[in-house]
Amino acid sequence: MLATGSWAWTPRTDGVxxxxxxxxxxxxxxxxxxxWVADRSAALGRPLRGxxxxxxxxxxxxAAALQSLGASATVVEFADHLMNVQLDxxxxxxLRVLVNDLGMDVRTSLACTGxxxxxxxxxxxxxxxxxxxxxxxxxxxxxxxxxxxxxxxxSGLAIGERGGVVVGxxxxxxxxxxxxxxxxxxxxxxxxxxxxPGNAMADVVVDRLLGGPRLYTPAPEGTKLKGVGVxxxxxxxxxxxxxxxxxxxxxxxxxxxxxxxxxxxxxxxxLGGVFVGDAALYPxxxxxxxxxxxxDPSAFLAPEGGAPELGGDLPDDVVVCSCTNVTxxxxxxxxxxxxxxxxxxxxxxxxxxxxxGSCVPVVTKLVHAQLEAxxxxxxxxxxxxxxxxxxxxxxxxxxxxxxxxxxxVAAHGTGxxxxxxxxxxxGILSSLRAGHVLSRDHxxxxxTNDHVMANLQKDGTYSVIPRVPGGEITPEKLMAIGAVAxxxxxxxxxxxxxxxGMFGARIDQLPLIWxxxxxxxxxxxxxxGKSLRAVKSCVGSAWCRFGxxxxxxxxxxxxxxxxxxxxxAQVQGxxxxxxxxxxxxxxxxxxxxxxxERLERVRRRQRRREPPPRGPARGGPRRxxxxxxxxxxxxxxxxxxxxxxxxxxxxxxxxxxxxxxPHDPRRRRAGHRRRPRxxxxxxxxxxxxxVGRGARRP
Amino acid sequence: xxxxxxxxDVCALDALVPERGAAALVDGRQVALFRLADDTVLAxxxxxxxxxxxxxxxxxxxxxxxxxTVTSPMHKQVWDLRTGACLDTGGKVPVLxxxxxxxxxxxxxxxxxxxxxxx
Ligand SMILES: Cc1cc2nc3c(=O)[nH]c(=O)nc-3n(C[C@H](O)[C@H](O)[C@H](O)COP(=O)(O)OP(=O)(O)OC[C@H]3O[C@@H](n4cnc5c(N)ncnc54)[C@H](O)[C@@H]3O)c2cc1C
Ligand code: SF4
Ligand code: FES
Numbered sequence: 083m084l085a086t087g088s089w090a091w092t093p094r095t096d097g098v099x100x101x102x103x104x105x106x107x108x109x110x111x112x113x114x115x116x117x118w119v120a121d122r123s124a125a126l127g128r129p130l131r132g133x134x135x136x137x138x139x140x141x142x143x144x145a146a147a148l149q150s151l152g153a154s155a156t157v158v159e160f161a162d163h164l165m166n167v168q169l170d171x172x173x174x175x176x177l178r179v180l181v182n183d184l185g186m187d188v189r190t191s192l193a194c195t196g197x198x199x200x201x202x203x204x205x206x207x208x209x210x211x212x213x214x215x216x217x218x219x220x221x222x223x224x225x226x227x228x229x230x231x232x233x234x235x236x237s238g239l240a241i242g243e244r245g246g247v248v249v250g251x252x253x254x255x256x257x258x259x260x261x262x263x264x265x266x267x268x269x270x271x272x273x274x275x276x277x278x279p280g281n282a283m284a285d286v287v288v289d290r291l292l293g294g295p296r297l298y299t300p301a302p303e304g305t306k307l308k309g310v311g312v313x314x315x316x317x318x319x320x321x322x323x324x325x326x327x328x329x330x331x332x333x334x335x336x337x338x339x340x341x342x343x344x345x346x347x348x349x350x351x352x353l354g355g356v357f358v359g360d361a362a363l364y365p366x367x368x369x370x371x372x373x374x375x376x377x378d379p380s381a382f383l384a385p386e387g388g389a390p391e392l393g394g395d396l397p398d399d400v401v402v403c404s405c406t407n408v409t410x411x412x413x414x415x416x417x418x419x420x421x422x423x424x425x426x427x428x429x430x431x432x433x434x435x436x437x438x439g440s441c442v443p444v445v446t447k448l449v450h451a452q453l454e455a456x457x458x459x460x461x462x463x464x465x466x467x468x469x470x471x472x473x474x475x476x477x478x479x480x481x482x483x484x485x486x487x488x489x490x491v492a493a494h495g496t497g498x499x500x501x502x503x504x505x506x507x508x509g510i511l512s513s514l515r516a517g518h519v520l521s522r523d524h525x526x527x528x529x530t531n532d533h534v535m536a537n538l539q540k541d542g543t544y545s546v547i548p549r550v551p552g553g554e555i556t557p558e559k560l561m562a563i564g565a566v567a568x569x570x571x572x573x574x575x576x577x578x579x580x581x582x583g584m585f586g587a588r589i590d591q592l593p594l595i596w597x598x599x600x601x602x603x604x605x606x607x608x609x610x611g612k613s614l615r616a617v618k619s620c621v622g623s624a625w626c627r628f629g630x631x632x633x634x635x636x637x638x639x640x641x642x643x644x645x646x647x648x649x650x651a652q653v654q655g656x657x658x659x660x661x662x663x664x665x666x667x668x669x670x671x672x673x674x675x676x677x678x679e680r681l682e683r684v685r686r687r688q689r690r691r692e693p694p695p696r697g698p699a700r701g702g703p704r705r706x707x708x709x710x711x712x713x714x715x716x717x718x719x720x721x722x723x724x725x726x727x728x729x730x731x732x733x734x735x736x737x738x739x740x741x742x743x744p745h746d747p748r749r750r751r752a753g754h755r756r757r758p759r760x761x762x763x764x765x766x767x768x769x770x771x772x773v774g775r776g777a778r779r780p
Numbered sequence: 781x782x783x784x785x786x787x788x789d790v791c792a793l794d795a796l797v798p799e800r801g802a803a804a805l806v807d808g809r810q811v812a813l814f815r816l817a818d819d820t821v822l823a824x825x826x827x828x829x830x831x832x833x834x835x836x837x838x839x840x841x842x843x844x845x846x847x848x849t850v851t852s853p854m855h856k857q858v859w860d861l862r863t864g865a866c867l868d869t870g871g872k873v874p875v876l877x878x879x880x881x882x883x884x885x886x887x888x889x890x891x892x893x894x895x896x897x898x899x
Binding site for chain 1: 800834841844854856
């Protein structure tokens with residue numbers, strides 16, 4: 083059986099073999115491309131100018147890859163619009179606007195006619211069919227694939243006109259003892275370029291080898307652009323070539339979307355669709371190909387159209403996942419026959435949605451509809467008090483005048499709320515700017531963290547984390563933090579988000595601590611918020627030898643702009659590097675690798691329920707581990723991070739008489755944290771007097 | 781032997797924020813006081829049996845069915861404020877061998893003052 087796939091074809095122009103010219107097909111291609119971009123930009127001392135020849139799905143993916151490596155990207159396309167196989171001219175034009183926004187330069191109706199070399203032999207210029215020239219440092223060819231059919235040719239098997247081993251519906255080649263499947267097989271004069279038909283052919287071969295009667299019938303294909311950051315998808319008769327076909331098009335230049343449905347002459351049957359800028363309809367409509375739409379086509383395309391909800395009631399024989407050829411019926415069966423109760427279980431059971439993922443929305447709808455039909459309730463309720471999810475409650479509250487919890491629960495819920503819905507309502511009200519978060523109406527809704535602007539720790543004390551935008555901090559501020567920590571006896575640590583955490587503050591100390599910090603110019607770092615917390619950045623062009631942009635400035639700008647913007651979840655800007663393409667150091671890589679290996683070893687051991695190795699262990703934490711016997715992984719790793727004994731804030735064995743008077747810096751250590759932790763921990767007998775006086779707020 | 785109940789004046793009712801707890805030291809024990817929306821005041825132990833920290837007064841007040849409840853700010857166990865009965869252990873067991881239910885105190889509001897009864 084031949085399943086040799088295809089090879090990336092490149093035009094036979096001058097210079098396609100120059101260093102710096104790549105194909106985009108295999109992982110090796112990518113590895114070489116990545117290495118070239120890193121080395122060449124280091125050698126030239128500037129970001130590279132990249133060009134991609136071919137504006138198809140893979141060409142755009144390659145251009146996005148170039149950009150993510152730090153190079154610029156110009157896409158040169160021979161046809162008059164991008165993705166010309168999958169999109170009509172209108173869709174291609176819409177796509178051009180979108181990729182321009184990503185910073186790609188698109189040159190259509192142009193061919194690359196040759197490549198020129200620099201003095202050092204590497205590629206430096208691209209000649210174009212309009213006699214223009216493009217300066218380039220790296221070129222990627224994505225000009226289509228050709229079936230890899232050399233073995234077949236040399237063995238005398240029938241070869242298709244456009245290449246590929248000729249197969250019939252049984253997937254047999256001209257020699258009945260030889261089969262061919264996938265991209266190397268030519269069925270009806272066509273070779274496929276997707277995973278799904280290859281899988282279908284493989285099914286046919288297996289069935290036939292077992293004596294079955296199965297025949298291969300090409301299923302209509304759909305394509306979705308991936309990995310570029312722009313939505314573009316199409317299926318079926320994109321160009322309206324079916325006789326009498328009608329096209330319903332909706333273009334929104336403001337929202338930058340282009341959507342088109344192709345339907346039969348009676349406007350009933352769906353023949354194809356094009357979606358650019360917003361492909362939400364693609365997974366819903368693709369399974370409906372060749373079937374009655376059930377509604378006016380324009381209802382689907384109108385922006386707020388009352389588009390009928392598709393998904394739940396698809397006929398059983400409709401293929402919902404074309405990658406794995408799973409039908410709606412099979413998904414339903416997973417629920418009814420195999421007892422799956424979540425989308426995750428259905429995916430694991432049927433494999434639907436496990437390849438490209440574009441069908442997951444439809445699969446989700448099917449699963450929920452089936453669960454409901456089977457009497458299993460799919461509750462969307464937030465909790466016992468509100469029957470709707472957060473987004474719906476937000477919309478209800480935003481559209482009304484309700485601005486306190488009591489009003490909201492009276493109008494839309496029951497009871498007096500709980501620890502789930504109250505903080506949610508608090509977040510909603512704070513997004514709607516319904517008043518100070520600690521006002522008498524709103525304070526009872528806040529989790530203790532939001533209430534006291536610090537994070538509750540395991541012993542009931544709090545950690546205080548001031549905001550340090552972009553990680554930039556003055557010596558004076560550092561000293562202010564140091565002074566506060568020393569005065570209140572707090573344990574300090576640099577947090578993962580480039581801030582300084584002070585741990586072990588009692589609730590009654592928080593107002594004093596915050597007063598001190600506010601006087602020094604700090605504000606709360608929202609380390610507890612369902613909001614933007616922190617934006618991490620590197621040091622950037624102000625100091626870095628390789629810095630080309632002001633990443634600290636950008637980090638500060640972003641953080642200050644969006645700090646406290648309340649959301650449904652916490653947001654954290656991860657390491658902001660304005661110069662992509664700089665790789666992690668080798669040492670860091672090795673360390674992570676070793677760390678993972680160690681984790682894996684520990685896990686393996688635990689799976690086998692073996693005791694940890696005895697005898698001399700490597701490194702401190704492991705020795706602890708060996709002495710104490712079997713422990714779950716996280717403890718082993720956490721042990722390594724414990725501060726050296728001298729720096730630990732806990733003095734366990736200090737006798738009671740060592741308590742100091744208030745404001746002695748060591749007071750807290752002796753008195754407050756004196757009690758032992760762990761198994762013999764007892765409740766503290768006395769609280770300082772202040773706490774008895776009602777809740778205090780910083 | 782009969783015990784004599786003593787009432788300790790803890791604070792003014794106005795000092796308590798509706799549906800927000802406050803901790804008080806009554807006869808050497810930490811008591812979490814909760815003023816409900818209808819101005820009744822209920823008292824349970826401030827000590828969270830599940831985590832061993834004195835934090836229940838900082839939990840969120842709400843309801844389960846008819847029962848007014850407090851949720852631990854630590855790990856979200858839920859108790860009935862009237863009886864101290866644990867309604868949701870969250871699948872956890874207390875760190876020490878403490879009962880999961882909370883001790884309760886009778887509270888009276890007289891002339892705008894909150895009085896907690898204890899032996
Ligand atoms: C970057 C990229 C993205 C893609 N994205 C998608 C997508 O999102 N969705 C989708 O449906 N499709 C996608 N495709 C297409 C999809 O990958 C292919 O259609 C599919 O892999 C073809 O399968 P195949 O088995 O026919 O060939 P291949 O997967 O190419 O396998 C052929 C194998 O045969 C080996 N081989 C060749 N000659 C010999 C020989 N003489 N002896 C031994 N071994 C040999 C090759 O090394 C290769 O491992 C993408 C392709 C690329 C390159
Ligand atoms: S990412 Fe930041 S630190 Fe790294 S090289 Fe660029 S500017 Fe320098
Ligand atoms: S359609 Fe690709 S995973 Fe389902």
